[in-house]
Structure formats: structure tokens, C-alpha cells
Amino acid sequence: MELYLGIDVGSVSTNLVALDPEGEPYLAPLYLRTQGQPIAAIQQGLSLISDQLTGRDRVCGVGTTGSARQLAAVLVGADVVKNEISAHAVAALRMLPEARTVIEIGGQDSKIIILKDGIVVDFAMNTVCAAGTGSFLDQQAFRLNLSIDDFGTMAGQAKAPVRIAGRCTVFAESDMIHKQQMGHTLPDIIAGLCEALVRNYLNNVGKGKEIAAPVVFQGGVAANQGMRTAFARALSTEIAVPRWFNVMGAYGAALLAREKFQELSGTKFRGWQVSTVSFLPRSFECKACPNGCEVIEIRQGQEILARWGDRCGRWSIAEAETGQNSAAPARG
Amino acid sequence: MLSRLGIALVLPPPTSRKTVELGVRHAPEFACFPLKLNLGNFLEARELGADTILMAGGIGPCRFGYYAEVQREILADLHVPMEMVVLEPPAGDWGAFKAGVRSLIGGRSWWDVLKAIRFAWYKARAIDAVEAEVLYLRPRLFEPQRVEELCREALGRLDASGSRQELDHAVGEFRRTTRGLPRRSGALLRVGLVGEIFTVLEPYANYDIERHLGLLGVEVTRGIFLSEWINEHLFGGLLRVHGLEHVEELAAPYLNAFVGGHGRETVAATVHFARQHYDGVVQVAPFTCMPEIVAHSVLPAVARDQEIPTLSFYLDEQSGIAGIVTRLEAFVDLMTARRSRRGKQEAAGRKRL
Missing domain, CATH: 3.30.420.40 (ATPase, nucleotide binding domain)
Structure with missing residues (x-):
């Protein structure tokens, strides 16, 4: 094959x-x-x-x-x-050619992609804040002694989701602890957290963007039933989760x-x-100017495969192609 | 200009990581990136023996107008004995401007000052000419690093020039050598770079955005150049410069008020680039920059009406290069797809006719 x-x-x-x-x-x-x-x-x-x-x-x-x-x-x-x-975007369009919005939440970043007639017309990524991404959910599940799978299903059992402060990850955690100590049930708190994270996403990543249906939700966090429900409720539309959502x-x-x-x-x-071969990565600080760039070098045996990390291009060799027409020339 | 007046001039070394570290250590955390970098520049100049700082001032809601004062206080707290001369835009108060200049030049005649200013102006224009050429050539060359090397040499020569002839010669020499570099063919994407001027002009502050775009095969045009700023802010717009005209008309109806800094220019330049059929506009601003936040909030409406994609970056010492490059690459993909879509539509339209 x-x-x-x-x-x-x-x-x-x-x-x-x-x-x-x-x-x-x-x-x-x-x-x-x-x-x-x-x-x-x-x-x-x-x-x-x-x-x-x-x-x-x-x-x-x-x-x-x-x-x-x-x-x-x-x-x-x-x-x-x-x-x-x-x-x-390419993967989402393959799964759902008429998709208009892609919500992608991964381990540490989240993005929104706006599509029209099968091409990307706008996008945004989280910038100064990573609240609500996979790492945070992982950490909260761990703190509550739940597996990340149970975490999502438990949100579905909520009767009255509580309101959690979701702007900052650390404060969200403080607020959750406070709500636990007030006596709210775990499902209500988890569902509340999902709603807070969705609010945060829509305000920070989705701000100024027109979110049209069909909406595709992908990335590791799309496994979370609580997050799916919270997005569906906030956007008043169905959320499509592709079969291979976590490897899109x-x-x-x-x-x-x-x-x-x-x-x-x-x-x-x-x-x-x-x-099976062993690659030897090493990094060093360039002393040629006060920038002190951290240069990274990857070797396989004696051969240097690549070097990057400098601002001026002095060290860069065999930089892999980064864009459609940017075959960065190799310098010896 | 200053060396022409017989004042020993200390140029701070180019902005580097050390500058950032110095500036960030001593500036308030919530101040914007340019203040921190400038403060770092001052401290580095001090290490080289400078005793006086010549700093531009400003008017309007942008915090820049107050920077010199804040920096003076910070330097005093650090027990760094440096005097600060603030050049304010003379629009309102010529007296203060005169006094500021007088304290610098001592007993020199105003005629000497005028000559020196004319020379400085000529030099700023020469620097802009070289930098514009780099923006034009970088995406077109097989070896873009060559033009960057030549540019560094040319800027060094401009810096050392003491006469208009020398300046002309340096620019001419740069143009001659770059003309011979081998170029690739094919249509290029064109992007307008707009936003707060310091972030647009200082490569360290914008994480080399022009260079990254250039290496991705994009021709970048700045919405603002140094000489335009000098004209507008220090000469009160007395000179006729080729730049964006009718800023107010271009920005209307999206932004009808002066919001400080370059907020209105950002909107005007975006409309301008859209009308010139650019493929996209990139806005850069220091994190927390109020005028640019105002401009950013109206950009979605401009983008929709004028049919031009926009991408905004807020930058400071906390920004990470990986996220910036990822977004630039995606923006290039977006513009490429739009252009080929448009090409197909036009071809289909011609067929129907």
C-alpha cells in the first residue's frame, strides 16, 4: 500500500x-x-x-x-x-466540507478558524492566556482525583451549574475550591467550569469573529462531553465532533x-x-552580539542535521521549508 | 544632525536582549514595550558615557507624551545622573521647543541649527529609502540574506556620513550592488504593515515580522516611515512628504476621532492598502496600547467592507516567537488561497462573457 x-x-x-x-x-x-x-x-x-x-x-x-x-x-x-x-482547517474540511467554523482546543493553545466556501478566511489563536486548554482540564481532573474521561461525563449529571470565574486559570481553581467548600456538588462545579471556559474562549479567542454553523469542534479537549455541551448551549447550535477529533x-x-x-x-x-538512531540535540548561546541567541543544533553522529534559533541567520543551516515558497537556502 | 552642531553624540547600541532586560527590570510592568526598550537604550548609552538624553515628546491620549517624565524619574531613582531634554511637537508651544533646542546647542546660531536639521532630515529619508528597498527585494531574491548584509553595511555608511554627497553615494552604492542579485520570478503576495510606529519600525520590538514575512515570499509595505513621523511630530507637518494623505477621510466612517498615537492612521492605512488591492494587512502594537486597541476594535468592520484580511499582534517582552511565526504562516496560506480563488472566479467570469 x-x-x-x-x-x-x-x-x-x-x-x-x-x-x-x-x-x-x-x-x-x-x-x-x-x-x-x-x-x-x-x-x-x-x-x-x-x-x-x-x-x-x-x-x-x-x-x-x-x-x-x-x-x-x-x-x-x-x-x-x-x-x-x-x-x-484542511482536516476539518475533509470531514465536513460545508463547515464554517472550527473550534480547536489542544494541550496549550486554542484557536478558531473561520471558513467560507471551503477556504480559511479568518483565524485567531489564544495570545496572552492559556486558560481553558487541555493542560488545565488535565490538572483539575487530577486534583479532583477523576480520570479525564469521567470528568466530561460527570458534567452531564449537573442539575444547576455554578458560576466559576474563568478568566485566569489559577483564579478559576481558587473559585472552584471555594465553591466546593460552600457545598456545591461536583457535577455542578464541573459543568460550571466548562461553561466558564467556553465563555473565556469566546471572549478571548473568538472575539470579533462571526461564528456561523456548521461548527466543528476538534483537538484533545473535544473528547470532553461537558465542553461539547457548554459550546452547544453558548452558541445555540449543534456541535460536530469529527471521528478523529484528537489527531486532526x-x-x-x-x-x-x-x-x-x-x-x-x-x-x-x-x-x-x-x-532507532540516536539524535543528539545540543544548544549553546551565541556570543557574537548582545542578543545572546540560544542556538539549537541537532546531530546524528558527526553529521549536523539542522541548526536554528538565531535572529541573524549566522548559524542557521538546512532550515526546513516553512512555507509554500520559502525554501530557505542552505548555507555551508 | 547633532554631530554637525559639535555635540558629541553617543548612540546606544542596537536594541538587544540586554536592552530588554535592563528596561524591564527598571520599568513598571504595565508600561508599554517602547518605554521599557527606550529605558534600556538610555542605560546602555550611559554605559558608553552619555550624560544627556534627547527624547521626543508627544501629545494626545497616547501615554508616550508622558514617557520622558516617567523615565526621568526612574533614572533619578536609580541615581543615574543624566539630563533629559524633551523635544515636544511645536504645534502648540514654539517657545518651549526653542528653549529645549537652545539648551542643547549652547551658543550656536539658529542658521547652523537649520542647516543641521535639513541634513538630519535628508539622512532620515536616506535610511527610509534603503529600508524600503530591502522590503521590496527580500521576497524576490534567492538569497535574501545577501540584501540584509548589504543593508547593514549601507546603514553603517549612512551613519558615518557627514554630507549629503556621502549619503547619496551610500544609497547609490547600495542600489547598484543589490540590483545585480539574482531574483526569482512569479507574483508575490503583498502585505501592508500598520500600527504603532515604534513597533512597526523597531525590528526587535516586532520580532522581525517584516523579515519573517519576506522570507515567506511576501512583499511588506510599511504604513508609516520614520521621516513621516519626524515631519508630523517635530516639524508640525511643515514639509511635504510622500506619505498617507487624507488620513481623516480614509479613516471615516470607521474612526472619526483622533484617538491618540497612530490609531487613526492604522485604520486609514488599512483602507488605503485595501484600495490598492493588497492581499492583507498586519497590525502590530505594544501590549496594552490604547490607541491601537481602539483601532483594532473597528478593524473587523473595515476588513468586511473593504474585503481585506487583517491580523493583529500585541507584543511585549513576554511574547513568544513560535506563536507569531505560526500565525504568519497561516496568514500567508489564507492570502494564497484567497488569491487563487479570486483568480479562478475572474477566469470563470470571463468565460461566461
């Missing part, structure tokens, strides 16, 4: 999707925890996939996305390196790799053995 690989390396999870030539997942998508070790997570994902393949399967294209998209592209060898916003970034990256293959022959994929 000809396969297209999508890899999304984010703050919380590292996701991999392998698509068949029709653009449908060939294997069950992988959702792994990054745990602060993107290189190990990518390698683990690759070895889990290659274990399920036969000799007749071959990779024809690779797309990477997420905050570590450059790193992933260097390690694996990618044909497409795409920002998360565009990758998510990787799905989009794989779709883009598949699209690109039709124009281009050959892939930059470096082969499955990258899951």
Missing part, C-alpha cells in the same frame, strides 16, 4: 496518522503523550507504525505540523511542513503530503530506521 504519513508534535501529545491513497486512515491513528521529549515521542510513534506494516507498504509522502514541526521534519524527512492552523492536525498534515505527492515525485522520508 502507498502511505502518507502525518506527524503532529504538540506540547501535550504527539500524533501520527498513516493514510491510504484515498486519504482514509490505513491504521488506527496514534495519540501519544509528548512528555517533554519530542524526539523520543516521534521515534516511539514511528516504531509503533512500522511494526504494523508489511514489506509491501511504502511511504510516499510525509507532512509535519505542531509546535515541533521543524524538528519533526528534520528527524523524519518531511515533504510538507505546515502550521497547525492550516493543517487543522496529523490528519491534515498527511492530507497535505498526499496532495503534494501528485505534483512531485519522490519523498524526503528518511526511512523507518530513524526510530
Whole structure:
């Protein structure tokens, strides 16, 4: 089978999707925890996939996305390196071509994408605040001794959701503790928290945007029943959650790799053995000017695969493609 | 200009991470990014031996008008003995402006001052010319780093120039060398950069937004240049400069009042770029900047009516480069898709006819 690989390396999870030539997942998508070790997570994902393949399967294209998209592209060898916003939009449109709004809430960032006639016309990402993203929900579930799955279902049992101050994550937690100590039930508090987070999202990320139906809700947080219900209530519309909601970034990256293959022959994929080689990342501070840029270097054995992090371009080598026409020239 | 008047001039080193650290340590947390950076610039200049600061003032609801005072107080609290001369826009009070200049020039004649001002003006225009050329060339070159290197050299030469001939020569030399660099072909996306002037002009404050866009293959046009600001704020708009005219008419009906800073210019420039069929507008402002927040709040209406996508950034020392680059890349994708959609529609329209 000809396969297209999508890899999304984010703050919380590292996701991999392998698509068949029709653009449908060939294997069950992988959702792994990054745990602060993107290189190990990518390698683990690759070895889990290659274990399920036969000799007749071959990779024809690779797309990477997420905050570590450059790193992933260097390690694996990618044909497409795409920002998360565009990758998510591509995947949402594949699942629901008439979608008008995409709500995406991941581990540490949240975004809104406005679509019209199948293209992105506007978008926004959270800027100064990460309240209401997956990391916070994780942390609250942990504090309440619930699994993150129970957390969502419990919100459904609420009788009268309480009002929680949701602007700041830390104050939201103080407010929840206060409401617990006042004697409110756990389901009411959790449902109240979901409503507060939805309010915060609509005010901060969705401000000034016209949110039209159909609305697609994706990203890890879309698993949360409480958040789905709160969005549906706040927007007075049904919320569509795609089947592969938690790996949509990787799905989009794989779709883009598949699209690109039709124009281009050959892939930059470096082969499955990258899951076993050891990569040596190292960082140093450049002393050439008072900026003191932190330069990051990735080596495989003696070979320097990539270097980035400097403002002036003095150190940058073999920078992977970042946009459609930005093949940043390699300098020796 | 100042060296022409026989005043020893100490230029602070280019804004760097050290500047930011110095400024942030001593400035109030809620002050805007330019105040912190300027304060850092002053302290770095002091290390190089400067004893007097020449600072521009301002009018209107923007906090900038009060900066010099705040900075003077902070420096006094730090026991840094520096004198501060504030040049206010002379629109209201020529007397104070004269006194400010007089304290600087000592016994020099006003004719010398005028000559020096004319030279300074010429220099500002030369710097703008070089920077505009970089904005034009960066997305067009196979090796954009080359033009950046040449620009750094040219700015150094401009800085050292003592006559108009030398300035002309440096600009001419820069144009000649850059003309020979190999270029790529094809249509480019065009973006207008608008917003608060310091953030627009200082690459350190805007996280090199122009450079990132340029490397993504986008031609950036600034809505405002340094020489326009000098003209408007220090010469009271006495000179005729090629810039945005009819700001008030362009900004109406979206923003009918002077909201301080460059709020109205931001709106006017957005309308201007839309009418010039630009692919998008990027607004930059320091975090908490009131005039730009007002402008930002009317931008969705402008974007809808004028059919131009906009993207706003509020920046300060807490901003992260990764989020900025992600959004710029997505904005480029958005503009590319819009343009190819528009091209298809036009082609379909021609077929029907």
C-alpha cells in the first residue's frame, strides 16, 4: 500500500496518522503523550507504525505540523511542513466540507478558524492566556482525583451549574475550591467550569469573529462531553465532533503530503530506521552580539542535521521549508 | 544632525536582549514595550558615557507624551545622573521647543541649527529609502540574506556620513550592488504593515515580522516611515512628504476621532492598502496600547467592507516567537488561497462573457 504519513508534535501529545491513497486512515491513528521529549515521542510513534506494516507498504509522502514541526521534519524527512492552523482547517474540511467554523482546543493553545466556501478566511489563536486548554482540564481532573474521561461525563449529571470565574486559570481553581467548600456538588462545579471556559474562549479567542454553523469542534479537549455541551448551549447550535477529533492536525498534515505527492515525485522520508538512531540535540548561546541567541543544533553522529534559533541567520543551516515558497537556502 | 552642531553624540547600541532586560527590570510592568526598550537604550548609552538624553515628546491620549517624565524619574531613582531634554511637537508651544533646542546647542546660531536639521532630515529619508528597498527585494531574491548584509553595511555608511554627497553615494552604492542579485520570478503576495510606529519600525520590538514575512515570499509595505513621523511630530507637518494623505477621510466612517498615537492612521492605512488591492494587512502594537486597541476594535468592520484580511499582534517582552511565526504562516496560506480563488472566479467570469 502507498502511505502518507502525518506527524503532529504538540506540547501535550504527539500524533501520527498513516493514510491510504484515498486519504482514509490505513491504521488506527496514534495519540501519544509528548512528555517533554519530542524526539523520543516521534521515534516511539514511528516504531509503533512500522511494526504494523508489511514489506509491501511504502511511504510516499510525509507532512509535519505542531509546535515541533521543524524538528519533526528534520528527524523524519518531511515533504510538507505546515502550521497547525492550516493543517487543522484542511482536516476539518475533509470531514465536513460545508463547515464554517472550527473550534480547536489542544494541550496549550486554542484557536478558531473561520471558513467560507471551503477556504480559511479568518483565524485567531489564544495570545496572552492559556486558560481553558487541555493542560488545565488535565490538572483539575487530577486534583479532583477523576480520570479525564469521567470528568466530561460527570458534567452531564449537573442539575444547576455554578458560576466559576474563568478568566485566569489559577483564579478559576481558587473559585472552584471555594465553591466546593460552600457545598456545591461536583457535577455542578464541573459543568460550571466548562461553561466558564467556553465563555473565556469566546471572549478571548473568538472575539470579533462571526461564528456561523456548521461548527466543528476538534483537538484533545473535544473528547470532553461537558465542553461539547457548554459550546452547544453558548452558541445555540449543534456541535460536530469529527471521528478523529484528537489527531486532526496529523490528519491534515498527511492530507497535505498526499496532495503534494501528485505534483512531485519522490519523498524526503528518511526511512523507518530513524526510530532507532540516536539524535543528539545540543544548544549553546551565541556570543557574537548582545542578543545572546540560544542556538539549537541537532546531530546524528558527526553529521549536523539542522541548526536554528538565531535572529541573524549566522548559524542557521538546512532550515526546513516553512512555507509554500520559502525554501530557505542552505548555507555551508 | 547633532554631530554637525559639535555635540558629541553617543548612540546606544542596537536594541538587544540586554536592552530588554535592563528596561524591564527598571520599568513598571504595565508600561508599554517602547518605554521599557527606550529605558534600556538610555542605560546602555550611559554605559558608553552619555550624560544627556534627547527624547521626543508627544501629545494626545497616547501615554508616550508622558514617557520622558516617567523615565526621568526612574533614572533619578536609580541615581543615574543624566539630563533629559524633551523635544515636544511645536504645534502648540514654539517657545518651549526653542528653549529645549537652545539648551542643547549652547551658543550656536539658529542658521547652523537649520542647516543641521535639513541634513538630519535628508539622512532620515536616506535610511527610509534603503529600508524600503530591502522590503521590496527580500521576497524576490534567492538569497535574501545577501540584501540584509548589504543593508547593514549601507546603514553603517549612512551613519558615518557627514554630507549629503556621502549619503547619496551610500544609497547609490547600495542600489547598484543589490540590483545585480539574482531574483526569482512569479507574483508575490503583498502585505501592508500598520500600527504603532515604534513597533512597526523597531525590528526587535516586532520580532522581525517584516523579515519573517519576506522570507515567506511576501512583499511588506510599511504604513508609516520614520521621516513621516519626524515631519508630523517635530516639524508640525511643515514639509511635504510622500506619505498617507487624507488620513481623516480614509479613516471615516470607521474612526472619526483622533484617538491618540497612530490609531487613526492604522485604520486609514488599512483602507488605503485595501484600495490598492493588497492581499492583507498586519497590525502590530505594544501590549496594552490604547490607541491601537481602539483601532483594532473597528478593524473587523473595515476588513468586511473593504474585503481585506487583517491580523493583529500585541507584543511585549513576554511574547513568544513560535506563536507569531505560526500565525504568519497561516496568514500567508489564507492570502494564497484567497488569491487563487479570486483568480479562478475572474477566469470563470470571463468565460461566461
